[in-house]
């Protein structure tokens with residue numbers, strides 16, 4: 001079913017689908033566009049074309065159709081006060097990071113705020129009816145248009161006007177009436193300027209008619225009336241019809257200000273200040289001409305460069321003016337837009353990275369830096385962030401709290417980009433031919449080289465218009481996991497005993513048993529879920545090895561056999577295992593909040609795993625953790641354990657829980673049920689969680705982080721133990737520490753002894769040299785020195801065990817200096833080995849080289865040795881051959 005067919009059907013019956021009370025009362029006329037034949041409703045008598053094909057398109061630029069001027073934040077105040085005085089509740093915006101939907105990273109429309117997925121169905125939950133919300137929405141598929149077209153943003157405020165027709169809410173008539181009065185009464189647009197165009201909307205299995213409203217060719221909003229379910233061949237009216245009117249706040253501000261672009265009035269004074277700072281001559285008459293032409297040409301060409309070429313031609317703008325004014329302005333527009341988006345995304349807990357939704361944030365920050373570099377704009381990023389938050393906090397006061405965190409993240413991420421520039425430069429310099437869109441995507445995905453960088457480096461002149469669309473399609477939605485199919489049709493939901501009395505021994509009836517699986521009518525076995533591992537134990541005497549939930553049915557996997565269907569069986573849960581798992585689960589909550597307190601507001605649980613004797617928590621964080629950070633997290637966690645804070649569990653209606661605690665409760669992901677189980681450790685940690693928990697924090701005894709690791713870009717893993725395991729870990733760790741310190745002491749003592757011996761040896765060396773000089777034979781013999789003389793050859797050796805390597809090296813050296821005819825040989829034990837050191841005096845070495853002697857002698861000792869003619873060493877392991885070794889040396893010297 002296509003939109004075209006639905007539109008044809010609805011437009012064939014305008015009385016039923018489009019004609020609202022307002023059109024009747026005010027005398028709106030229904031016309032068909034002379035160019036495209038679309039139907040529209042107007043009070044303007046001379047209007048023959050739809051807004052897309054009218055001559056007055058974008059004529060508000062430089063000539064706004066209202067007397068009042070409202071910039072961005074003022075425009076919201078006008079919208080809000082209008083709807084509030086007309087019975088609407090003004091609701092604060094929802095996070096831009098869409099924590100309550102599995103299929104979206106970011107909030108893309110105001111209606112998404114109220115959509116909750118239950119199985120394959122989308123249900124709507126409104127905190128009030130009717131309501132209005134200033135919802136910041138992020139959209140990345142038109143990124144290349146941002147800054148260029150005058151009206152495209154990477155994030156914008158969607159004014160969401162939502163209503164369910166019932167005692168409080170309204171349907172089409174009142175909706176269109178309100179929208180018309182908002183534009184005419186509140187904003188002061190002439191009634192003849194408002195045009196409603198017939199359209200339809202379809203998605204998610206439902207559809208309905210819609211009326212888009214335009215002023216001067218600009219679509220201000222679209223009122224969608226979601227009314228039917230199914231498709232054209234077979235559909236029925238929805239039980240819950242919904243009005244989904246979304247309007248662009250940026251457009252409302254722009255049309256009353258009449259500035260050349262929407263960027264000039266939607267960032268308060270920031271754009272103007274930057275233009276001034278950059279010294280750009282922003283001749284407003286020229287800009288009005290150029291951007292009006294851009295707006296007109298946007299519908300005519302697909303390719304953005306064609307749009308620009310034609311616009312500058314029709315506006316009569318020279319190359320010089322494009323270069324000096326338009327290009328730098330486009331850069332400034334891009335910078336202010338992208339920074340605003342990053343502020344919202346980071347404030348709501350998203351981090352730039354190379355995975356998931358973080359992709360878009362990283363690429364935007366890199367665009368900002370590349371653009372500044374390319375245009376030599378020297379802006380202070382922190383100043384722009386401050387100015388934006390100062391301006392936005394009027395509408396979004398919550399941004400104040402994350403001001404510092406936003407700056408931290410942007411600084412870290414900018415630093416990373418600058419560090420990778422050298423590598424990017426190398427890659428860019430190797431590109432010789434024009435890269436295709438796929439090449440560009442690959443370059444970014446695998447090497448982090450952005451097309452904006454290539455533009456900055458003049459490798460490409462333009463970024464292909466499909467690049468960002470393609471990239472954002474690749475990274476838009478998350479994949480959901482598939483579960484293996486187990487035949488459970490017709491079985492009743494399992495009664496879950498672990499949420500109530502939680503008996504560790506119970507009887508239950510076998511509803512189904514097949515292969516190795518058993519389904520009971522009730523169970524106290526916790527089924528794997530939320531990162532908590534399943535219980536083990538026994539069912540009818542068989543070991544329970546795994547437990548999983550399939551929908552609301554718990555399936556137990558047994559080992560060794562299965563009971564018969566219809567039997568009543570006795571079941572025992574392994575309570576020791578459960579206790580260990582439970583302690584680790586509560587500890588995960590404590591560590592999660594401790595990490596956020598220590599590191600920053602961007603910390604969210606990415607995933608978690610809790611076993612009997614260990615657990616891990618993956619958190620979103622930009623860098624690997626330092627030892628100091630780890631200790632701080634651990635200290636805070638254990639302080640909370642000591643405080644013995646009660647862990648309370650309460651069930652809430654999902655909408656109530658979200659309003660009361662915010663979306664922080666979704667640490668473990670979305671909750672696909674209407675009633676959420678809130679686990680709170682006072683206000684330190686509040687999470688929606690289906691796991692088992694201790695009664696009070698002291699029950700977890702102790703939390704020890706055993707290891708941390710950066711497991712992917714933007715995600716850090718904390719491995720930890722709690723309870724008994726933590727106590728044992730600490731004991732073992734302490735024993736290890738004691739052992740290590742004993743080893744250290746022993747080593748220190750050995751070193752000290754060696755030093756002392758060295759000191760003694762030094763004195764001894766002098767003493768012995770004197771004895772040799774004086775040929776004090778008795779003293780030499782007492783020191784176990786042997787001197788063998790044959791003609792002019794002299795061989796001196798000692799086997800005195802008191803001498804070590806240090807002694808022999810230094811003594812021998814001096815001795816042969818004193819008498820160059822001597823060959824000196826010191827032989828000594830060193831642990832399991834026997835070592836030998838040989839010095840040959842200058843003259844003696846001419847006869848026999850020290851190296852040769854060491855080699856031969858070592859062979860006898862069962863080892864190896866060698867050196868130069870005057871000094872050599874060696875040894876072996878055969879201590880019994882010492883005498884033989886000495887004799888060999890002697891005979892070599894004297895023989």
Ligand SMILES: [Zn+2]
Nearest residue numbers: 033036050053
């Ligand atoms: Zn038309």
Ligand SMILES: [Zn+2]
Nearest residue numbers: 668689690691
């Ligand atoms: Zn939990």
